[in-house]
Amino acid sequence: MKRIGRRSIAREAQLLLIGIPVLIWTLIPVYHLFLFAISPRDQATSGRLWPKDPTLQNFQTVFEQKHFYLNHFWVQLGNSLMIAVAVGAIALVVATTAAFAISRLRVRGGRLVMNMALFTYFIPAAFLAVPMYKTMANYGLLNNRWSLVLAMVTIASPYCIWVLKQASDKLPWELDEAARIDGATPWQLFRLVYVPLMVPSLVAVGTYSLLLAWNEYLYGFLLLSNETDLTLAVALGNFLAADDSPWELLMATGLVYALPPAAIYYAFKRYMASGLTAGAVKA
Amino acid sequence: MASVSFRDIEKSFGSTKVIHGIGFDIADGEFTVLVGPSGCGKSTLLRMLAGLEEISGGTIAIDGHVVNDVDSKDRDIAMVFQSYALYPHMTVADNMGFSLKLRKADPALTRERVASAAKILNLGPYLDRFPRELSGGQRQRVAMGRAIVRDPKVFLFDEPLSNLDAKLRVAMRAEIKALHQRLKTTTVYVTHDQVEAMTMADRIVVMQDGRIEQIGTPLELYDHPVNLFVAGFIGSPAMNVVSGTLRRAAGDVWVEADGGVRWPLAPTVPGSDGQPVVYGVRPSDLGVGAGERSVPAEVIVVEPTGAETELLVRVGAAEIVVVVHGRPQAEPGATIALAVDRAAVHLFDPTNGTALT
Numbered sequence: 001m002k003r004i005g006r007r008s009i010a011r012e013a014q015l016l017l018i019g020i021p022v023l024i025w026t027l028i029p030v031y032h033l034f035l036f037a038i039s040p041r042d043q044a045t046s047g048r049l050w051p052k053d054p055t056l057q058n059f060q061t062v063f064e065q066k067h068f069y070l071n072h073f074w075v076q077l078g079n080s081l082m083i084a085v086a087v088g089a090i091a092l093v094v095a096t097t098a099a100f101a102i103s104r105l106r107v108r109g110g111r112l113v114m115n116m117a118l119f120t121y122f123i124p125a126a127f128l129a130v131p132m133y134k135t136m137a138n139y140g141l142l143n144n145r146w147s148l149v150l151a152m153v154t155i156a157s158p159y160c161i162w163v164l165k166q167a168s169d170k171l172p173w174e175l176d177e178a179a180r181i182d183g184a185t186p187w188q189l190f191r192l193v194y195v196p197l198m199v200p201s202l203v204a205v206g207t208y209s210l211l212l213a214w215n216e217y218l219y220g221f222l223l224l225s226n227e228t229d230l231t232l233a234v235a236l237g238n239f240l241a242a243d244d245s246p247w248e249l250l251m252a253t254g255l256v257y258a259l260p261p262a263a264i265y266y267a268f269k270r271y272m273a274s275g276l277t278a279g280a281v282k283a
Numbered sequence: 284m285a286s287v288s289f290r291d292i293e294k295s296f297g298s299t300k301v302i303h304g305i306g307f308d309i310a311d312g313e314f315t316v317l318v319g320p321s322g323c324g325k326s327t328l329l330r331m332l333a334g335l336e337e338i339s340g341g342t343i344a345i346d347g348h349v350v351n352d353v354d355s356k357d358r359d360i361a362m363v364f365q366s367y368a369l370y371p372h373m374t375v376a377d378n379m380g381f382s383l384k385l386r387k388a389d390p391a392l393t394r395e396r397v398a399s400a401a402k403i404l405n406l407g408p409y410l411d412r413f414p415r416e417l418s419g420g421q422r423q424r425v426a427m428g429r430a431i432v433r434d435p436k437v438f439l440f441d442e443p444l445s446n447l448d449a450k451l452r453v454a455m456r457a458e459i460k461a462l463h464q465r466l467k468t469t470t471v472y473v474t475h476d477q478v479e480a481m482t483m484a485d486r487i488v489v490m491q492d493g494r495i496e497q498i499g500t501p502l503e504l505y506d507h508p509v510n511l512f513v514a515g516f517i518g519s520p521a522m523n524v525v526s527g528t529l530r531r532a533a534g535d536v537w538v539e540a541d542g543g544v545r546w547p548l549a550p551t552v553p554g555s556d557g558q559p560v561v562y563g564v565r566p567s568d569l570g571v572g573a574g575e576r577s578v579p580a581e582v583i584v585v586e587p588t589g590a591e592t593e594l595l596v597r598v599g600a601a602e603i604v605v606v607v608h609g610r611p612q613a614e615p616g617a618t619i620a621l622a623v624d625r626a627a628v629h630l631f632d633p634t635n636g637t638a639l640t
Contacts (some may be wrong), residue, residue, distance in 0.1 A: 091506060174368035178429075181361065182382035
């Protein structure tokens with residue numbers, strides 16, 4: 001008993017030895033983000049590890065939209081939110097139904113479609129940006145927030161389908177057969193058996209696509225141009241258009257922008273637990 | 284309740300044919316067991332009846348209606364899987380009532396049916412639990428409950444006891460049999476365990492390599508196996524088989540095996556002198572005791588099980604299992620005399636294994 005205990009402590013120590021430097025390394029930029037955000041303008045680049053006069057003034061400026069670059073802060077934050085949620089929701093619907101069809105209904109050619117979709121990842125998204133721009137222009141969607149939603153759904157879906165397909169394949173096949181014999185139509189099977197059992201994967205995939213859209217810059221920059229249509233990520237980029245960028249406001253806005261993803265992650269973390277299928281079939 | 288009939292059933296997976304034209308009928312209310320070694324096609328046959336596998340050839344009819352092109356859900360059958368296949372996100376009650384819910388039955392009726400099924404299976408206290416909170420035996424009972432609530436025309440069981448430990452298996456065996464006696468629903472039960480088949484079935488279908496070897500009541504198969512395969516498969520311990528030559532001389536008939544061993548036969552057996560045969564005798568048809576036609580044997584292993592004693596003995600070149608009641612005085616290495624119940628001996632043709640007696 002004692003020896004096992006000692007061994008597990010040694011193992012823990014090894015992990016910590018790797019984990020702590022990685023954690024510090026990850027946190028340093030975030031710390032600097034925070035540092036900028038609470039520094040007055042003239043001290044922002046002083047190089048101190050803690051500002052002489054820490055202030056929340058920057059946040060007030062941001063929230064009250066009292067700067068040229070921040071005139072539409074709340075609208076743009078709302079755009080980001082609307083677009084991210086829409087992308088998360090639509091990608092989820094697309095990927096769940098696709099994965100169900102490919103993995104559980106074994107639709108002919110389903111795997112081919114999935115592999116072709118995955119194939120698009122061989123081409124960097126940046127190269128697809130211009131064709132995407134052209135496509136959106138053809139359909140008259142430029143300067144419309146839906147263009148960004150559709151573009152991000154396109155980019156997120158193949159990965160989501162693939163993840164969900166892998167997860168679906170692990171569901172016991174007998175459950176489908178039992179449901180079929182019990183009288184379930186494919187739609188009932190999907191709604192009453194498949195989706196409830198896929199919840200952890202659905203949360204993971206939904207969160208993934210939501211955050212992907214939340215953080216997207218390039219496509220937002222290309223497809224949207226109206227100030228009031230922009231996402232906050234693009235608006236933040238516009239800070240750098242001038243020579244005398246207000247760094248402290250940029251960082252304060254950035255910090256605000258980073259909070260929703262963190263909140264989403266913690267809110268959904270508990271749903272990502274595995275073991276939902278425990279007891280379905282004898283392992 | 285319903286009858287089931289299989290007509291010239293064939294099944295191929297790609298170019299591999301696994302079932303070669305099977306036909307038999309199951310009467311209304313009958314408990315039929317499909318038994319055979321793994322890969323014999325028994326599960327495939329059951330799954331075709333369930334509508335989970337396409338039928339490559341022939342027809343399956345339930346209650347006189349051909350169901351080849353009928354969906355599983357419209358065949359009015361219920362199936363219990365080896366792996367239980369319970370819906371893990373539903374309580375026991377929801378699992379059992381799922382089929383009625385899908386049919387949009389009145390919730391009050393569903394509750395009533397679930398409660399009565401739970402009563403039969405002693406699941407009452409567990410209705411609000413989830414499958415993960417139940418033991419293996421309880422889960423299997425929930426799976427059976429799900430089938431009962433349906434009140435289907437036919438119950439299908441696919442090796443339902445294989446995942447349970449030995450003691451529970453025996454208990455559940457009795458429970459399923461009692462259930463059938465109570466509900467009298469036509470039942471098709473697949474197993475590879477001949478003891479399960481013998482104890483539960485009204486009629487057994489013995490299968491091998493996608494063909495039926497024999498159909499009959501448990502005792503018919505035990506007493507009159509039509510070939511060596513059935514003889515060896517049904518009965519535990521398995522029938523002893525010895526190759527030899529039929530001899531007739533001076534009104535006596537016997538089989539001469541390697542080492543000049545004379546295995547006695549009843550005078551009425553068919554066959555001519557010098558004919559090669561396979562001699563089969565069940566362990567329980569052998570006894571210890573000297574007599575006119577007894578066979579000398581050397582004891583190798585003695586296995587007392589209490590009421591009975593199993594002896595492994597060597598007769599000539601063959602190793603023979605003997606089961607005797609009581610506790611014979613036999614030590615390993617000792618020589619004993621085996622008494623053979625000549626009337627119970629089976630003779631088989633060595634070329635194709637068919638029974639001669």
